[in-house]
Amino acid sequence: MFSKGAKRKLDEDEEVLEGKTLEASAAGGGFGLGHEGLSKVSYTLQRQTIFNISLMKLYSQRPLNEPSLERRVLINNMLRRIQDELKQEGSLRPLLLPPSPPPDDPMDEGFREAPPTFGVLSAAVTAQVSPPSALLMPMIIPPPSPHPSVPPACPPPLDVCLTPASLLEDDSADSSFCTSSPPTPPLSPPPLQSQTSAAISPPPASSSDVSDMALRPSTAINRTAAANSMTVTTSLTPTTLTHASHLTASSPASLGPAKDCRTSGSKTEAACVSLAEGCCAELRPMDALPAVAPVAPLDLYPSHSPHSTPSGFLTDLALDDVLFADIDTSMYDFDPCVTAGVVSVSAGTSLTKMSPVVTADDLLKSLTAPYSSPTPQVSANQPFKIDLTELDHIMEVLVGS
Amino acid sequence: MIENISDKVVSNSQVETEISDIISTVEFNHTGELLATGDKGGRVVIFQREPESKTELFSQGEYNVYSTFQSHEPEFDYLKSLEIEEKINKIRWLPQQNAAHFLLSTNDKTIKLWKVSERDKRPEGYNLKDEEGRIKDISTVTSLQVPVLKPIDLMVEVSPRRVFANAHTYHVNSISVNSDHETYMSADDLRINLWHLDITNRSFNIVDIKPANMEDLTEVITAAEFHPHHCNLFVYSSSKGTLRLCDMREAALCDRHSKLFEEPEDPSARSFFSEIISSVSDVKFSHSGRYLLTRDYLTAKVWDLNMESKPLETYQVHDYLRSKLCSLYENDCIFDKFECAWNGSDSVIMTGAYNNFFRMFDRNTKRDVTLEASRESSKPRAVLKPRRVCAAGGKRRKDDISVDSLDFTKKILHTAWHPTENIIAIAATNNLYIFQDKLNSEMHS
Numbered sequence: 001m002f003s004k005g006a007k008r009k010l011d012e013d014e015e016v017l018e019g020k021t022l023e024a025s026a027a028g029g030g031f032g033l034g035h036e037g038l039s040k041v042s043y044t045l046q047r048q049t050i051f052n053i054s055l056m057k058l059y060s061q062r063p064l065n066e067p068s069l070e071r072r073v074l075i076n077n078m079l080r081r082i083q084d085e086l087k088q089e090g091s092l093r094p095l096l097l098p099p100s101p102p103p104d105d106p107m108d109e110g111f112r113e114a115p116p117t118f119g120v121l122s123a124a125v126t127a128q129v130s131p132p133s134a135l136l137m138p139m140i141i142p143p144p145s146p147h148p149s150v151p152p153a154c155p156p157p158l159d160v161c162l163t164p165a166s167l168l169e170d171d172s173a174d175s176s177f178c179t180s181s182p183p184t185p186p187l188s189p190p191p192l193q194s195q196t197s198a199a200i201s202p203p204p205a206s207s208s209d210v211s212d213m214a215l216r217p218s219t220a221i222n223r224t225a226a227a228n229s230m231t232v233t234t235s236l237t238p239t240t241l242t243h244a245s246h247l248t249a250s251s252p253a254s255l256g257p258a259k260d261c262r263t264s265g266s267k268t269e270a271a272c273v274s275l276a277e278g279c280c281a282e283l284r285p286m287d288a289l290p291a292v293a294p295v296a297p298l299d300l301y302p303s304h305s306p307h308s309t310p311s312g313f314l315t316d317l318a319l320d321d322v323l324f325a326d327i328d329t330s331m332y333d334f335d336p337c338v339t340a341g342v343v344s345v346s347a348g349t350s351l352t353k354m355s356p357v358v359t360a361d362d363l364l365k366s367l368t369a370p371y372s373s374p375t376p377q378v379s380a381n382q383p384f385k386i387d388l389t390e391l392d393h394i395m396e397v398l399v400g401s
Numbered sequence: 402m403i404e405n406i407s408d409k410v411v412s413n414s415q416v417e418t419e420i421s422d423i424i425s426t427v428e429f430n431h432t433g434e435l436l437a438t439g440d441k442g443g444r445v446v447i448f449q450r451e452p453e454s455k456t457e458l459f460s461q462g463e464y465n466v467y468s469t470f471q472s473h474e475p476e477f478d479y480l481k482s483l484e485i486e487e488k489i490n491k492i493r494w495l496p497q498q499n500a501a502h503f504l505l506s507t508n509d510k511t512i513k514l515w516k517v518s519e520r521d522k523r524p525e526g527y528n529l530k531d532e533e534g535r536i537k538d539i540s541t542v543t544s545l546q547v548p549v550l551k552p553i554d555l556m557v558e559v560s561p562r563r564v565f566a567n568a569h570t571y572h573v574n575s576i577s578v579n580s581d582h583e584t585y586m587s588a589d590d591l592r593i594n595l596w597h598l599d600i601t602n603r604s605f606n607i608v609d610i611k612p613a614n615m616e617d618l619t620e621v622i623t624a625a626e627f628h629p630h631h632c633n634l635f636v637y638s639s640s641k642g643t644l645r646l647c648d649m650r651e652a653a654l655c656d657r658h659s660k661l662f663e664e665p666e667d668p669s670a671r672s673f674f675s676e677i678i679s680s681v682s683d684v685k686f687s688h689s690g691r692y693l694l695t696r697d698y699l700t701a702k703v704w705d706l707n708m709e710s711k712p713l714e715t716y717q718v719h720d721y722l723r724s725k726l727c728s729l730y731e732n733d734c735i736f737d738k739f740e741c742a743w744n745g746s747d748s749v750i751m752t753g754a755y756n757n758f759f760r761m762f763d764r765n766t767k768r769d770v771t772l773e774a775s776r777e778s779s780k781p782r783a784v785l786k787p788r789r790v791c792a793a794g795g796k797r798r799k800d801d802i803s804v805d806s807l808d809f810t811k812k813i814l815h816t817a818w819h820p821t822e823n824i825i826a827i828a829a830t831n832n833l834y835i836f837q838d839k840l841n842s843e844m845h846s
Contacts, residue, residue: 053731069591071736073618
């Protein structure tokens, strides 16, 4: 539990942090530096940031007229390049990636025009949804690829992540996977998806919560993009937060601590930021402890959605399946369905709804300044600056059950 | 040369259009007498240089509106459920062969050939038609007369002559008239077609880089141009920063290039954005046909046709943006397609930048200058002041503008240089600026 004092302290830390990173970025000279000039982790973060921007660019805009092929190809090449790098670093991944995965997700959500109704989807509904996606399946199925980040102890989900269709069946069949059924809608092309979600969503309360969460970050990002300033981390935080909550939610025993996270997060923006950092960093211990029970499902659920989501769009855009087939699942650790789990768990507490919103907006304010500097690697050092007590706390949350 | 232009440039005329009418292309004809602009609204505006006047010192060379016409209309692609913009992507003049002028204009899909002609006489006194052209009642015709041509006020007539449609699946980015004056080519993202100017229902595909599987697509064609003298040669540029020179005598389908111009990547400058910023946004043959001028995001390069390994000269257009690439990627500016232009003698090159700045580089003296095209800073007939952008952290002189205060919404993408004289046309969003070398005009007046 954070006391008020602790929060304020974090607040200050955050400011100091920003100042420092500002200086660092001024001296650093930007993304163009490549591997040498930057620490490995900040490079990874940059890469992740660019990866996120690229994904968002590819999928967020749906103009009336045909988008420029050149732009799409260049962005696609960028994604491929980053992915190749990730593949090469495969062995290092647990070390390198954890700080970065969450930032990916707001984009993931952002480009979903209508977030599907999550935890509430019944098996029947899923069955309804599955035919169209099953139709799409032949185009979607990515070449089988080893997923190093998926714990070897859980083979069924591995299969699941390779074949979206089977994922659907699994979901509808297995009631314990109920929360994971949501990733199915993204399989179908976006328009269809929005239709289905609109048609389906029975319990408005929780679904609106989710859509709130899903949409706000993206609007924030758009706004900043228009303002010409870099606000990459803004996108990081909401997700990291939700990520944190889904971590906790997945193990019911740690529900209490989860609420705590939420509360502190929603109260002060800076606390949110640092909390998010905490989550980033805390992923590392998580990876280091694959035996811990709650961790496994976390890795599993996300492994569905990354495939379903991008491939759904891929079929739409006729882009590279392979690009996403091999994608490192740890980048998609956050998943809407799991968030939905949180929503349903802590439904009624307005905290869940509030916190992401607050974060997105506030972060925007707090982070715009650093990003107007030439180098948007502000958050580069942040994962290292976590309060030890916070780390302890997160560990507690993680291993709590 | 550059000094003359920079210090003594005269702002000759400014034409303001409506806010939505962003100029999307600028092109002088082969004599420089006419200047055509196309805009996002599908309109083409032609300016004509006024004849010399003895009374006014500066009137010589002033360009005034000659004709305006709607070249393209918005369309809808029912198969793809997408709108086809009416925006004019490129205009190319045909060499003049009689009193009329011809130009090609293209939007994303359709190329049109327009005839621009003058009329200053009108036939009058038809026997069977009255003044308004209505058929007379034959019973009222009692006597016959000989129709005569009466002089009238000068009228400029523009009429569509050919419509070259349905040949491009992707967006047409370039058109180029061949030096044989009979054919032209049109390039889209993946293919280049060769047309005869008189035949609209058939074109020949001369380059096709579309992979069998679109998932393997990593490169697109960004620009293409015919050699100014050799009708068998053309060049096209790609999004990977390469130039390919093709000879149509070698094969009907020029998928295999004759020469590949490519600069090896500098490993020290490698970044995530290396490929994007190396994408060639424009390629132009020099008037002599010996050199190629290319523009990528940060630089302008001059290539010798006889040296494929690296460019002859590389000019930094706005290197201070190198540290801002991520922001420029996020706000999509990194995909802006800046064009470039040669002066009449191939000794100076010009290209646009942000903040309504444009750059000129003298190839002989290696001097360069940054000028600004804006209503605030340049009144008609005022002399342009060179501008300077100081990189963040650098020492800032008076009047310098810092990188952080550059306005990235004001970009000069389209520029054109008079084929023989030092007159340049700069399209800054919806304004067209025509600047003229002051010495030049004094010399003539």
